[in-house]
Amino acid sequence: MLSDEALRANVAAVEARIAAACHRAGRARDTVQLVAVTKKQPVEVLRLAYGLGLRHFGENYAQELRDKHEALADCAGLRWHAIGPVQPKNAKYVAKAAHVFHALERLEVAQELSRRRTGAPLVCFIEVNVAGEASKAGLAPDAVRGFLAQVSALPNLEVTGLMCMPPLEDDPERVRPAFRQLAALAKSLGLAHLSMGSTTDFEVAIEEGATLVRVGTALLGARPA
Numbered sequence: 001m002l003s004d005e006a007l008r009a010n011v012a013a014v015e016a017r018i019a020a021a022c023h024r025a026g027r028a029r030d031t032v033q034l035v036a037v038t039k040k041q042p043v044e045v046l047r048l049a050y051g052l053g054l055r056h057f058g059e060n061y062a063q064e065l066r067d068k069h070e071a072l073a074d075c076a077g078l079r080w081h082a083i084g085p086v087q088p089k090n091a092k093y094v095a096k097a098a099h100v101f102h103a104l105e106r107l108e109v110a111q112e113l114s115r116r117r118t119g120a121p122l123v124c125f126i127e128v129n130v131a132g133e134a135s136k137a138g139l140a141p142d143a144v145r146g147f148l149a150q151v152s153a154l155p156n157l158e159v160t161g162l163m164c165m166p167p168l169e170d171d172p173e174r175v176r177p178a179f180r181q182l183a184a185l186a187k188s189l190g191l192a193h194l195s196m197g198s199t200t201d202f203e204v205a206i207e208e209g210a211t212l213v214r215v216g217t218a219l220l221g222a223r224p225a
């Protein structure tokens with residue numbers, strides 16, 4: 001398992017890269033929220049990360065989110081981000097455990113989340129398939145405006161931004177146009193937040209306006225199989 005020292009070094013390195021990207025972009029560091037992507041990592045690793053001050057954790061799978069939310073119920077101030085698409089039947093777990101949902105793309109799921117949510121509204125990002133990849137989740141860019149109008153009418157949800165998961169590229173510069181496109185779309189819709197960028201490309205994402213970056217491997221190492 002990842003040692004406390006290794007994690008400490010990883011967190012410091014990612015922090016330095018975020019700060020440098022903010023500096024290049026002329027942005028204040030506090031305009032970017034780091035979400036540690038903890039999917040498939042054991043609860044002990046999440047506890048280590050919590051001990052080092054990380055408070056925003058991202059999980060892809062609704063049942064895993066449910067279980068870890070329960071296991072870490074004693075950790076005050078944790079904020080859970082559900083970052084993967086969810087089936088309608090599992091939306092109840094996201095509605096209960098998550099503070100933020102990054103992968104809104106189906107009206108049926110939005111309705112279920114709205115119905116199940118109690119307390120503070122669930123902050124949502126609409127996932128956009130900017131590169132039009134057949135294998136990827138997310139709405140086509142030209143479908144976002146209509147979908148936003150539909151989900152904005154639902155109680156208990158608060159759509160604040162757009163999210164994308166562009167193709168993996170060896171050269172992060174190749175992802176820049178997709179990030180730029182997402183930023184332009186969000187602006188045209190009056191949405192202030194952008195969830196974009198992971199281990200290979202979070203610096204480019206910050207330069208293009210990301211307000212949340214979702215970083216797993218660079219912080220926690222390779223995920224267990």
Ligand SMILES: *Cc1c(COP(=O)(O)O)cnc(C)c1O
Pocket residue numbers: 037039060083084165197198199200214215216217218
């Ligand atoms: C796994 C995952 C990430 C993190 O990926 P890394 O390459 O490990 O940083 C970010 N966003 C989503 C939606 C993911 O599924």
